Amino acid sequence: MxxxxxxxxRNFFHDVYEVVRLxxxxxxxxxxxxxxxxxxxxxxxxxxxxxxxAHALSGPEYVPCHRVINRLGVLTGKQFFGSPTAMQExxxxxxxxxxxxxxxxxxxxxWDPSTELxx
DNA sequence: GGGCTGACATTGA
DNA sequence: TTCAATGCCAGCC
Numbered sequence: 001m002x003x004x005x006x007x008x009x010r011n012f013f014h015d016v017y018e019v020v021r022l023x024x025x026x027x028x029x030x031x032x033x034x035x036x037x038x039x040x041x042x043x044x045x046x047x048x049x050x051x052x053x054a055h056a057l058s059g060p061e062y063v064p065c066h067r068v069i070n071r072l073g074v075l076t077g078k079q080f081f082g083s084p085t086a087m088q089e090x091x092x093x094x095x096x097x098x099x100x101x102x103x104x105x106x107x108x109x110x111w112d113p114s115t116e117l118x119x
Numbered sequence: 120g121g122g123c124t125g126a127c128a129t130t131g132a
Numbered sequence: 133t134t135c136a137a138t139g140c141c142a143g144c145c
Contacts, residue, residue, distance in 0.1 A: 012141065031127050035140075044127040046141040051126055053142080070127060077126030123145080131137080 012038055016050040017057075019113050023067045026095040027111035028103055030071045037113040048077065055080055066090040073106030 019034050031044035031051075040046070047068070054063035066087045070076050078087035078101060088098045097104040 032129085035128080040140055042128055042130090042138080043140040044129090045125065045139080046127090048126040049124095049142060055126090065126085068126080075126090080126060121145105124143090125141105127140095129137105129139085132135090 012040070012043070012046065013050055013053075016047050017054055017061070017063050019117075020051075020054065020063045020065065020068055022113065022117065023064060023111050026109070028067050028069055028073075028091065028096060028106070028109050029111045029113065030069060032071050033110075033112045033114065034068070037117070051077060052080060067094075067111075069103065073103040075101045075103070 015038055016034055019037060020029070023029050031047040032041065034047045035041060035043040038047075051063070051065040051068055054065050057063055065077065066075075066081070068077075075087050075091075075098065078084055081087045081090075088101065091098055091103070096109055103109055
């Protein structure tokens with residue numbers, strides 16, 4: 001189609017980065033939470049794709065994609081990091097205990113933008 | 120230009 | 133209750 005880039009779809013991708021960057025250390029969020037915050041509950045899949053793109057970013061554009069996991073608290077995207085344990089160690093370094101690629105006390109560590117940002 | 124895939128989630132049967 | 137199908141947006145073939 002090559003239609004003119006609507007602000008909407010550009011905003012979605014960009015907003016994902018903004019929200020993920022707002023995730024405080026020691027906390028984790030989910031694809032669905034971010035997608036829902038952006039207005040698309042089932043758009044979680046796109047959020048995961050955004051993470052993949054965010055993985056390539058660095059410096060000021062860096063996005064802590066290791067803090068974004070699925071709603072089950074499982075590090076599904078750990079394989080996309082340099083090492084299969086890089087994501088786990090990154091979270092543990094922030095004080096998030098992980099056992100068997102699973103975040104412990106996930107409900108307690110969960111960071112919901114719709115709630116924390118009160119938006 | 121059109122269609123398939125993908126770090127998920129929700130809904131329907 | 134569990135399994136299967138659908139939806140989302142962007143990138144790649």
